Each structure stands twice: as structure tokens, then as C-alpha cells.
Amino acid sequence: MELSISDVPYIIRWIVDILVLWGLIYAGLRLVRNNTRTIQIFKGVIILLIVKGLSVLLGLNALSYIMNLFLQWGVVAIIIVFQPEIRGVLEKLGRTSSPLHWAELTNGEYEHMINELVEACDEMSRTKTGALITIQQTQQLTDYVNTGIRMDSVVSAELLQTIFQYGTPMHDGAVIIQGNKIACAAAYFPPTTKDLPSKYGARHRAAVGISEITDSITIVVSEETGAISVAVKGQLIQYPAEGLRRYLKNMLIDDTVPVVDNTFFKTARNFSISRSKKTDKKSKPDDRILPISVVDLYNDKQGGKKNGKTR
Numbered sequence: 001m002e003l004s005i006s007d008v009p010y011i012i013r014w015i016v017d018i019l020v021l022w023g024l025i026y027a028g029l030r031l032v033r034n035n036t037r038t039i040q041i042f043k044g045v046i047i048l049l050i051v052k053g054l055s056v057l058l059g060l061n062a063l064s065y066i067m068n069l070f071l072q073w074g075v076v077a078i079i080i081v082f083q084p085e086i087r088g089v090l091e092k093l094g095r096t097s098s099p100l101h102w103a104e105l106t107n108g109e110y111e112h113m114i115n116e117l118v119e120a121c122d123e124m125s126r127t128k129t130g131a132l133i134t135i136q137q138t139q140q141l142t143d144y145v146n147t148g149i150r151m152d153s154v155v156s157a158e159l160l161q162t163i164f165q166y167g168t169p170m171h172d173g174a175v176i177i178q179g180n181k182i183a184c185a186a187a188y189f190p191p192t193t194k195d196l197p198s199k200y201g202a203r204h205r206a207a208v209g210i211s212e213i214t215d216s217i218t219i220v221v222s223e224e225t226g227a228i229s230v231a232v233k234g235q236l237i238q239y240p241a242e243g244l245r246r247y248l249k250n251m252l253i254d255d256t257v258p259v260v261d262n263t264f265f266k267t268a269r270n271f272s273i274s275r276s277k278k279t280d281k282k283s284k285p286d287d288r289i290l291p292i293s294v295v296d297l298y299n300d301k302q303g304g305k306k307n308g309k310t311r
């Protein structure tokens with residue numbers, strides 16, 4: 001087949017078409033990969049498609065008919081379930097000069113935000129001031145922001161401590177952070193329905209609850225014990241303040257040395273130092289950054305395992 005000059009516009013259109021389609025598929029897959037809820041729904045859709053294919057192959061008409069109904073209504077269900085994400089994507093597309101520039105934060109801005117947050121948590125831990133702070137990740141928390149009192153203030157240690165000061169109008173409920181801004185205070189989260197150890201009350205239940213249904217990171221400071229815990233993906237981990245700082249940097253800042261690799265890097269550094277000093281000193285992980293306990297909320301009714309051992 002010979003190509004003529006008149007085919008060029010057709011070929012360009014074809015290439016643009018393929019590139020746009022490829023971009024959409026790539027963005028869709030990234031959305032699925034970054035979000036625990038979408039992964040589960042994606043798996044569900046794949047199972048439905050396999051059952052549908054098998055039912056057609058084996059001539060099971062009734063099953064095939066029901067699968068058709070599921071798939072047709074499934075599109076509507078997915079739009080309803082993902083309404084916050086869809087709205088978030090559209091908002092992001094249409095945002096040119098929004099006050100919330102959280103998507104474009106620099107590492108320096110993240111670092112500043114983390115330092116303020118950790119300073120506030122450390123101080124509230126010392127004074128046993130209860131706090132519940134959620135950091136939005138890829139999944140939009142707009143619906144939960146709407147349950148609270150709207151704010152749009154850069155995160156600062158003083159502001160966080162003022163919000164959670166006992167007796168003030170906004171101390172009840174959660175603060176939601178989007179980027180480096182406090183989007184709201186006094187937000188309500190659906191508490192987990194799981195049977196948690198009795199030492200955990202409503203605040204911890206709310207933290208675990210939001211971590212089960214979104215990919216957010218939630219920090220809880222216990223009013224009773226002053227302990228600082230992080231709830232992520234339905235798991236609760238208690239950290240010392242320095243551990244919290246390291247954890248947040250690891251999660252939010254691209255080029256930070258990951259916590260799990262920290263021992264390796266420390267060991268490597270100590271190794272080179274000890275080699276240069278010709279000493280026999282063994283490297284020891286920094287206790288200030290290790291988790292204090294990891295609570296397996298679903299299997300461990302005693303409420304945790306000590307000494308920073310993960311399961």
C-alpha cells in the first residue's frame with residue numbers, strides 16, 4: 001500500500017487519537033493504583049467480566065442476563081461511589097488560581113508543614129490534649145470537609161493547638177489538611193464498625209474508620225495517655241514525635257530516605273565512619289524514630305505489640 005501526501009492529515013489524526021486514548025488509560029490506571037477503594041472495585045469489575053464471559057461461553061442464559069444487568073447498572077453505581085473523586089478531578093482541571101495549591105507543593109513547603117504538625121502533636125502529647133488530624137492523599141475528602149467548619153489557613157503549630165484546646169468551639173472532631181492548608185476543623189468521620197480493643201474510644205474509632213475508606217493519613221493524640229498514633233489503611237501505629245516526623249516525610253516528600261531503608265543507610269554510614277575511624281562500634285537504629293507499637297486492630301484485642309515490631 002502506497003502512502004500519498006493526502007494521507008498525512010489522516011495519519012496525524014490517527015496518532016493524536018491513539019496518544020489521547022493512551023493518556024486516558026494511563027491516568028485511569030494511575031487513579032486505580034493509587035487508591036485502595038478503586039483497586040477493590042477494579043477487581044470486582046474484572047470478576048464480573050470473567051463471570052459474564054464464562055456464562056456466554058457455557059450458554060448460561062439466565063446468568064448472562066443477570067451479569068448484563070449488573071454491568072449496565074454498575075456504571076451508574078461507580079459514578080455514584082466515585083462522585084467525590086470525579087468532582088475532585090473536574091475541580092482540578094478547572095482550577096487555574098485556586099487558593100488551595102496543594103497539588104503543586106514543593107518539598108520545602110511539605111517539610112515546613114510536617115515540622116509544624118509534629119511540633120503541635122508533640123506539645124499536645126505533653127499536655128494530653130486530644131487531637132484528630134487527617135492529611136488528604138490522592139483521594140478527595142471534600143465530603144468530610146463539608147461536615148466541619150471550613151477554614152483555609154496555612155498549617156501552623158500554634159493554630160493546631162488553638163483548635164484542639166479543650167473547651168473551644170472547634171476542638172470536637174477532626175482537622176483535615178489538604179496540602180499545607182487546614183481545610184476545616186470539627187469534621188465528622190464515620191467510625192470503624194470493627195470491634196477494637198476497649199482502650200480505644202470514639203476518637204481512635206473515627207481515625208481507623210476514615211483510614212479504612214480513604215487513603216488518608218490520620219494522626220491521633222490521645223487525651224487520656226498523650227500517645228501519638230497514626231491510622232493508615234485500617235492499621236494503627238503508635239509513634240514517638242521523631243518517628244512521626246520521619247514517617248510523614250517518608251510518605252509525603254519524594255526524595256526522603258524511606259523509614260524501612262533508614263537502618264540500611266545508617267548502617268552503611270556507620271560502616272564507612274567506623275572503617276575510617278577503624279573502630280568496632282556496631283550501628284544501632286535510632287530509638288526516637290521507631291514505632292512504639294503496632295496495633296493489629298482486627299486480631300489483637302490486647303491492643304498492640306511493643307518495641308516497634310511490625311507484623
Ligand SMILES: Nc1ncnc2c1ncn2[C@@H]1O[C@H](COP(=O)(O)OP(=O)(O)OP(=O)(O)O)[C@@H](O)[C@H]1O
Nearest residue numbers: 130172173188189200201202203204206222223224
Ligand atoms: N466520628 C467522629 N469524627 C470525628 N471526631 C470524633 C468522632 N468521634 C469522636 N470524635 C472526637 O473524639 C472525642 C472523644 O474521644 P474519646 O475520648 O471517646 O476517644 P478516645 O479514642 O478514647 O481518645 P482519647 O484517648 O483521647 O480519650 C470527641 O470529643 C470528638 O472530638
